Amino acid sequence: xxxxxLIVTLVACSARHDGVVIQNKGSDTIVNxxxxxxxxxxxxxxxxxxxxxxxxxxxxxxxxINGTVDIANSSRAIKPEEKADAEKNNGGAVxxxxxxxxxxxxxxxxxxxxxxxxxxxxACIFGEGGTCDKWSDIRGTxxxxxxxxxxxRVSRQSNSGTYQYFRESVVGKKKDLxxxxxxxxxxxxxxxxxxxxxxxxxxxxxxxxxxxxxxxxVSRAKEVPCVSPTPITAADKTxxxxxxxxxxxxxxPKPEVTAxxxxxxxxxxxxxxxxxGYVPVK
Numbered sequence: 001x002x003x004x005x006l007i008v009t010l011v012a013c014s015a016r017h018d019g020v021v022i023q024n025k026g027s028d029t030i031v032n033x034x035x036x037x038x039x040x041x042x043x044x045x046x047x048x049x050x051x052x053x054x055x056x057x058x059x060x061x062x063x064x065i066n067g068t069v070d071i072a073n074s075s076r077a078i079k080p081e082e083k084a085d086a087e088k089n090n091g092g093a094v095x096x097x098x099x100x101x102x103x104x105x106x107x108x109x110x111x112x113x114x115x116x117x118x119x120x121x122x123a124c125i126f127g128e129g130g131t132c133d134k135w136s137d138i139r140g141t142x143x144x145x146x147x148x149x150x151x152x153r154v155s156r157q158s159n160s161g162t163y164q165y166f167r168e169s170v171v172g173k174k175k176d177l178x179x180x181x182x183x184x185x186x187x188x189x190x191x192x193x194x195x196x197x198x199x200x201x202x203x204x205x206x207x208x209x210x211x212x213x214x215x216x217x218v219s220r221a222k223e224v225p226c227v228s229p230t231p232i233t234a235a236d237k238t239x240x241x242x243x244x245x246x247x248x249x250x251x252x253p254k255p256e257v258t259a260x261x262x263x264x265x266x267x268x269x270x271x272x273x274x275x276x277g278y279v280p281v282k
Contacts, residue, residue, distance in 0.1 A: 019047030020256045026060020026073030027161050028186040029102065029205040030245055033276040034073055037269060041260060048256050054186055057161025064248055065089055070257045072248040075102070075205065076161035092251025097261055100245040101279035103206040103229035104166060106216040107191060109198040114141045116217040116226040119170050119240070125151055125201065127171040130178055135199070146199040153181035154190045154202035162187065166203050169241055205245075206234065207277030235279045245278065 024034055031054035038050035060072035065086045078086075083094045106122065108114060117138065124132035134149045135141040142149060155177060156163040167177055184190050187204040194200045195212035206229045209215055217226035220240050233239035249257065263269055270280040 019049060020254070022048065022050045022071065022257055022260060023063075023069040024050050024052045024071045024073065025055065025063050025069045027057045027075040027245070028054040028188070029057075029075040029162055029207070030073040030099075030247075031186075032207065033100070033245075033273060033278065036272045036276060037264060040268060040272060041263060044263065045256075045259070048260065050260070056157065056159040056185075057164075058159030061086075061248065064094075064250055067250075070249065070253060071261075074161050074246045074248060075243065076165045077244075077246065078248055086248075086250045090250045094248055094250050097247040097249070098244045098281050099247050099264060100273050100281060101234045102243050102245050103234040103239045104162065104169070104203060104241040104243055105206045105209065105229040106201060106203050106218060107194050107208070107213040108201050108216060109143070109194055110212070110214050111145055111198045112141070112143045112201075112214065114138060114143075114216065116219065118219045118222045118224075118226075120222065122218070123171050123175075126153060126155070126166075126177050126181070126203075128176045128178055143198050150199055152197055152200040153178070154193050154197075154200050155181040155183050156187075156190065156204075157183050157185060162204055165243055166241070169243075205278070206230070209277060231274070231277075231279045244281075 031052065034052045038052050041050060057074035057076055060069065060074055061078055061082050063069040064072035065082060067090050078094065086094050106117060121138050124130045132138055133151055135143045135146065135151055136149055171177060184193065187208050190202040190204055191208045191213055194202045215229050217228045218240055219226040227233050227239045229239050234242045273280045
């Protein structure tokens, strides 16, 4: 509802000023940051409104291909075939804008005593062919308040850039995620589920870290020291599931879009990135 109200408010404001509406759609990892930018940019350019919506990176890129958005937000790099389709349909080149850095974090309930996991253990829970169904399968963990100590896997739908990046980086490009998970529409829904469910585990951008969930320290292998997801470890890429956050345009953007993309490099916009839990690009 809040997202809907934001879009309606910005469009209505734009209509009053006979201004320009920039259509901005895609990644749920980026959507809170994009909304914060939209609100601040209205103060800088009152005649320019940003209509921000989520739906997943795949949704944003599909809209870019179809020519129905000015900017597509994505938490993964655009695929070669998607780029080719966008350029063919719109008669111009796709331009990639790296707007921030993120650490894709594994979140559990604060009551969960587990502190760290390796890629192998994460894949055992989430990956195709994995056999870890109880928390005791992971370092003998017993979770208070978790019935039968059963793991509840909270995942994302396949159009999510976070889903695809997680699968490729942790489980492997040639494997899928296991069936039987709770596949939710957005990052916020996953975090809410984990915060109320001691048995649950989910994954999303570190910008969703709060006192209601706990982020797991992650290592590539059990014999390697784990690293926690923080702005510092995302920036220096010592966290093993670090990634870039993208905005994409196609062809020659209208001047108002170009001006906005320049503004997000400003000190004020970078301040909002930090406040949103991510890392500005140098």
